[in-house]
Amino acid sequence: MCALRSSVLIAATALLTGLSIHTQADWYASFSTEYQPEAQSGHYAYKPLLQYTEGNFGTYLEYVYVPRNGLDNGKNLTWQVEYKWKLSESSSLKLVHEFDRTIDTNTESAELTPKFYTSFDNGLKAGFELEIDYYLDGDFEIREIEIEPTIKWSQSLGEGKLNLELEAPTMRLYSNDDSIKDFEFEEVLPIIGYDHPLSKNLTLHTLLELPYDLQEDDFDTIITIGLGVTF
Secondary structure: OHHHHHHHHHHHHHHHHHHOOOOOEEEEEEEEEEEOOOOOOOOEEEEEEEEEEEOOEEEEEEEEEEOOOOOOOEEEEEEEEEEEEEOOOOEEEEEEEEEEEEOOOOEEEEEEEEEEEEEOHHHEEEEEEEEEEEEEOOEEEEEEEEEEEEEEEEEEEOOEEEEEEEEEEEEEEEEOOOOOOOOEEEEEEEEEEEEEEOOOOEEEEEEEEOOEEOOOOEEOOEEEEEEEEEO
């Protein structure tokens, strides 16, 4: 029964591909390494990714492998599908559906995230993302809803592009777990990224994430370096 429900879930996700129009299509592949110095185990994560975009439609498949000393290695597979609508000259809505399978524990989960953004001058964009966790191991039920107010800024710098992002603060609006409070601030997340083109189709990506857990009063550091190719 769980396998059947999972198949239905994947099929419903795939229906979003019907919204795509016939425009220029692009394939993109990348391999990145993530490093978390403060992690108790599994400091490194390796992430191959394959992405396809056509017009306002996009989808990608990502595999995450986390080797851990003396523990079971972490393995996760993510399939994401998204579609973007232009609401006005400066505003847009993007609907993102993500399906995750944790291979180690043989568990499945899914979330639906509407993303509303308004663009301003000089590469500035502001909005919010509403993350809705609604599926876990064959059970369709809204488990948690979070809102992420976000500001993004991009600007050319040297031969590449500098990308700054601030999610502040992430707030849990609802949880079906009675032991967890609703309407509670969770995290502030600054992100600094730089994309440096190495050739026409090859790009070096660097990313620094500095999440601050408001509940635990604790900072973390996540450093990601990757190579991406468009073909």
